[in-house]
Amino acid sequence: MAARKTVLITGCSDGGIGSALAATFQQRGYHVFATARDPSKMRGLDGLPNVTFLTLDIVKSDDIKAAVEAVAKHTGGTLDCVVSNAGRNHFMPILDEDLDVVRRLFEINFIGPIALTQAFAPLLIKAQGMAVYIASISGHLNIPYMGTYAASKASIEIVAETLRLELGSFGVGVLETNRLYKSIESTFVNRAQGNDGMPRTDTMEYANAVVDDVVKRTSGRVWYGSNADRVKMSTTATEVLQSAMDAGAVIGTGLDAVGK
Structure with missing residues (x-):
């Protein structure tokens, strides 16, 4: 019997995407x-x-070190997938930003x-695993009060x-998924609670779509969520084959040889 595959997911508090992803990966074996x-x-995953x-x-570097040691x-000494989901939402007009808060936002x-x-x-290289990043379509739009948050996600x-x-030269795939943000404050607060009249994709539906792509070892940027395809089309001026872009990007870098 093949060894059970492994995944580490950050930000698995109840009710969020991380918890849904954890439950979905667990269901997939x-x-x-x-x-x-x-x-x-994380009570929803208990038991x-x-x-x-x-x-x-x-x-916290000590937390990360301890997590690596526990997984190894x-x-x-291997890990098939790491999902960087933990993050912080943030709503503030740029001119009113506390720069220390912005620095903390980018730190997270x-x-x-x-x-x-x-x-x-x-551990990922040894397993030829997958690194997954939960991004946001806000990184492709200009939304009032969300400038610094969007910049952190675009980065x-x-x-x-x-x-x-x-x-890729080491056999590790990288997947980024763009998701809808919850929204803004006061005009913010209601929107931040999702009460802006905009449809939201069900969390488990989103989690299943992400895990499907991880299992298929899809690499690159994928878009999930209500209106995500519309945003993708509106922010993509031209369609260029990703393989052609990648081939040009690695010329002269030595990445075609490293890891072989």
Whole structure:
């Protein structure tokens, strides 16, 4: 019998995308390392077989190190998939931003996923696994009060697209999924609670679509959620084959030889 595949997911608190992804991967036969800053907030996953809870704050290097050690001990040093889902939403007019808050936002939404990927890279490379990043379509739109949040999500997309080339030489796939944000404050608060009249994709429907692509080892940017295809079309001026773009991007970089 083949060894059970493994996945680590950040931000698995109840009611969110991470929890839905954890439940879906578990249903698909994976051993799931479900993580959150406070494991007591993952009650919805409690009691499921083949689910291990880990405490993980992605901006704390000690937490990341401990998570790597726990996973390596359980798996013998491999990991089939890491899903960078943990993040922070944020709504504020740019002129009113507290820059320390913005720095913290980027620490969570941008630096944290990079730190996580660096730490788990040896395990992913050994497994020829997948790195998955949960992005947002807000990174492709100009929405009032969401400028800094959108910038943080767009930034991690750029990193993910670059890693797709850099890690591809080692047999590791990279998948970014663009999802709808909850929305804004006051005009914000109602919208932030999803009360803006816009349709939302069911969380489990979204999770199943993501896991389908992970299982198929889809690599690159994919779009899920209500109106995601419309945003994709409106923000893509030309259709260029991704393979042609990739081939040009790696010329002279040595990435065609590394890992062979």
